[in-house]
Amino acid sequence: MVRIGAGAGFAGDRIEPAVELVREGRLDYLVFECLAERTIALAQRTRLGDPSAGYDPLLEARMRAVLPLCVEKNVRVISNMGAANPAAAARRIAELADEMGLSGLKVAAVVGDDVLDVMAGSSRPLLEIGGDVASLGDALISANAYLGCEAIVEALAHGAQVIVTGRVADPSLFLAPLVHEFGWSLDDWERLGRGTVVGHLLECAGQVTGGYFADPDVKMVPDLARLGFPLAEVVADGSAVITKVEGSGGRVDVATCTEQLLYELHDPARYLTPDVTADFSTVAFEKVGPDRVAVRGGGGGPRPAQLKVSLGRKEGFIGEGAISYAGSSAVARGRLALDIVAERFRLIGLSPLETRFELIGVDAVAPEHLASAFAPMEVRARVVARTLTREEAERVGREVEALYTNGPAGGGGATRLVTPVVGVVSTLIERDLVRPAVIYEATQ
Amino acid sequence: MRLRELAHARSGDKGDVSNISVIAYDTAGYERVRAVLTPERVKRHLGGIVRGEVRRYELPGLLALNFVLNGALGGGVTRSLALDAHGKCLSGLLLELDLTPEEPSR
Numbered sequence: 390m391v392r393i394g395a396g397a398g399f400a401g402d403r404i405e406p407a408v409e410l411v412r413e414g415r416l417d418y419l420v421f422e423c424l425a426e427r428t429i430a431l432a433q434r435t436r437l438g439d440p441s442a443g444y445d446p447l448l449e450a451r452m453r454a455v456l457p458l459c460v461e462k463n464v465r466v467i468s469n470m471g472a473a474n475p476a477a478a479a480r481r482i483a484e485l486a487d488e489m490g491l492s493g494l495k496v497a498a499v500v501g502d503d504v505l506d507v508m509a510g511s512s513r514p515l516l517e518i519g520g521d522v523a524s525l526g527d528a529l530i531s532a533n534a535y536l537g538c539e540a541i542v543e544a545l546a547h548g549a550q551v552i553v554t555g556r557v558a559d560p561s562l563f564l565a566p567l568v569h570e571f572g573w574s575l576d577d578w579e580r581l582g583r584g585t586v587v588g589h590l591l592e593c594a595g596q597v598t599g600g601y602f603a604d605p606d607v608k609m610v611p612d613l614a615r616l617g618f619p620l621a622e623v624v625a626d627g628s629a630v631i632t633k634v635e636g637s638g639g640r641v642d643v644a645t646c647t648e649q650l651l652y653e654l655h656d657p658a659r660y661l662t663p664d665v666t667a668d669f670s671t672v673a674f675e676k677v678g679p680d681r682v683a684v685r686g687g688g689g690g691p692r693p694a695q696l697k698v699s700l701g702r703k704e705g706f707i708g709e710g711a712i713s714y715a716g717s718s719a720v721a722r723g724r725l726a727l728d729i730v731a732e733r734f735r736l737i738g739l740s741p742l743e744t745r746f747e748l749i750g751v752d753a754v755a756p757e758h759l760a761s762a763f764a765p766m767e768v769r770a771r772v773v774a775r776t777l778t779r780e781e782a783e784r785v786g787r788e789v790e791a792l793y794t795n796g797p798a799g800g801g802g803a804t805r806l807v808t809p810v811v812g813v814v815s816t817l818i819e820r821d822l823v824r825p826a827v828i829y830e831a832t833q
Numbered sequence: 834m835r836l837r838e839l840a841h842a843r844s845g846d847k848g849d850v851s852n853i854s855v856i857a858y859d860t861a862g863y864e865r866v867r868a869v870l871t872p873e874r875v876k877r878h879l880g881g882i883v884r885g886e887v888r889r890y891e892l893p894g895l896l897a898l899n900f901v902l903n904g905a906l907g908g909g910v911t912r913s914l915a916l917d918a919h920g921k922c923l924s925g926l927l928l929e930l931d932l933t934p935e936e937p938s939r
Contacts, residue, residue, distance in 0.1 A: 644856065
């Protein structure tokens, strides 16, 4: 049996649950999934400014928290915290290990996901928006292919104790140790499919142990402030038990597992990863103990012929402003505020690419026909626009802020914000154009 | 009767596509939800949020339906102007759907 824990489900995730998992989970592997679609594009820009940067900003904090314990308990660590610069991340981890007196640690970086050179000027079609990659021109700032488990398996076979990657499909981070431990063949689609099910259940960490689940009086979750992160006990046929450390917060049952199995899923019978076309439609859950759920079934078929490439592109700026109104006429004054800003845009000749005028508390998230049923005692008028230039984006928030002295009665708490937009689109690439490789760093 | 009395739900995002799983608390609830909750019904309930096609996948073994909502995330999480760019709130909105059979359209 192999015991794999999930130490983080996104870049900003809590740090203590991973420490708890290593201390009490009797783990063999700890996996941190920290790399969202856009994060890598932003990290790529950081790296352009500083060749030794571009990895996850919380890398040091997470490694300091878990590395000594992982070494003591012989837990191997796998993470995509390398982001745009896995090699620099591995060097930094080796330095940290030296500082902490952890001798003889072998750290590996998986590189080769960066395919920007291949993509520049390419006639490959863009999957979401039509046109080809070349049409993005100078706006294209990053191109990362989704790697599968192979290079991580290689690093494990060479004895790496800590492995950092850039863009690797999330479930593949978890599949790699299973392939390594059980010696699964890379065309054993059924087992790779099952391992992918396990990886998918774990990859968002707390989302399978009661996070993103609670609904008071309907779906109760105990002690979310101390939410325990999940671990899977996996056996050689790919079936598993999902559980968490005893005494930690949260809950693991069929309901939490079912929600997470279907999270970010499209066709349940065809979940595409670089390793396998996994079939989630035949998965069955059974509660086999307190906070213990058995995962059975699931399977797969041949992996996709091509790899997906995530392309980051500059798309101008988003400018945003918001201001609050309260009282029984809050909605009316909020609407007046929005009308005033819309009119101001016309008067000053500001014509953004796209705008939204909405009342938080009424129709910012909910569709209008659901929102009209109640009159809230407070609302927040929100104006947001996408613009070509930073100057135009600045103007959006300033026009909202000016409502303080030029707008409806009792407007308070104005805020404004400008953010550069890095959009993400994708294309496909032939496998033979992507060459994953492993770089090793050793401590003294 | 509202959907939330029979089922729970979770929404996820990928690019400009949102998916909402609807998981019934029991078999009777699953059959009722399956009969009423068509892709068209989901799209209408969410008003202007979903610009593209809605597809439904059935997972009877899990008492679950998976709805895939194309064009539901304002052009994609990274460029959306929506307050909830990930569409995380969509599950809560869908659970407010009234399951009373609709009048046949004339």
